[in-house]
Amino acid sequence: xQRVTQPEKLLSVFKGAxxxxxxxYSYSGSPxxxxxxxxxxxxxxxxxxxxxxxxxxxxxxxxxxxxxSFHLKKPFAQExxxxxxxxxxxxxxxTSYGKLTFGQGTILTVHP
Amino acid sequence: DxxxxxxxxxxxxxxGRQVTLMCHQTWSHSYMFWYRQDLGHGLRLIYYSAAADxxxxxxxxxxxxxxxxxxxxxxLTLESATRSQTSVYFCASSDGGQGSHEQYFGPGTRLxxx
Numbered sequence: 001x002q003r004v005t006q007p008e009k010l011l012s013v014f015k016g017a018x019x020x021x022x023x024x025y026s027y028s029g030s031p032x033x034x035x036x037x038x039x040x041x042x043x044x045x046x047x048x049x050x051x052x053x054x055x056x057x058x059x060x061x062x063x064x065x066x067x068x069s070f071h072l073k074k075p076f077a078q079e080x081x082x083x084x085x086x087x088x089x090x091x092x093x094x095t096s097y098g099k100l101t102f103g104q105g106t107i108l109t110v111h112p
Numbered sequence: 113d114x115x116x117x118x119x120x121x122x123x124x125x126x127x128g129r130q131v132t133l134m135c136h137q138t139w140s141h142s143y144m145f146w147y148r149q150d151l152g153h154g155l156r157l158i159y160y161s162a163a164a165d166x167x168x169x170x171x172x173x174x175x176x177x178x179x180x181x182x183x184x185x186x187x188l189t190l191e192s193a194t195r196s197q198t199s200v201y202f203c204a205s206s207d208g209g210q211g212s213h214e215q216y217f218g219p220g221t222r223l224x225x226x
Contacts, residue, residue: 100157104152105154
């Protein structure tokens with residue numbers, strides 16, 4: 001079965017500092033990876049997906065199949081980036097088709 | 113974001129009572145999902161549905177029942193609520209088509225079982 005691990009439950013940085021939220025996965029096939037963000041008491045919303053390879057709100061993430069990682073990075077953190085971030089994996093076939101497996105989430109706090 | 117809605121947004125119930133959480137989406141998405149969000153556990157899949165009248169268990173299905181008689185609705189019922197079911201519940205939908213399995217989430221229902 002697939003698994004997603006976010007090793008940091010809490011991450012604190014100061015405004016303007018670089019930030020990296022780690023995500024590692026285990027899956028033998030070709031997964032689809034996502035980052036979702038949840039601002040305080042709001043619904044989850046898609047931040048980015050590896051397929052589109054786009055940058056949203058200054059965040060980027062590269063799928064590293066060799067290291068089975070999909071770390072989320074931003075060169076200069078802003079206070080409005082404070083939120084819960086979830087890494088998620090979807091498989092494109094088999095009995096898990098269409099389902100997302102989520103990591104435990106990382107709470108990012110950006111201090112002024 | 114009005115495409116997927118949940119009701120009620122907040123609910124307090126007593127142990128042993130039956131409670132139903134509603135989820136409605138207007139996109140005609142094939143797939144619908146129920147998750148619970150708990151600190152330290154992230155999001156855990158309770159049940160999902162690939163189409164009307166097709167449902168399957170997720171990671172934590174015990175104590176929950178779902179149905180999907182119409183594509184747009186996916187209610188979640190707690191048959192006899194327990195304190196351990198105090199959580200925030202999110203419904204999500206996906207078109208499940210080729211290329212991406214992005215899921216769209218509802219606003220959540222905060223359920224407290226006393």
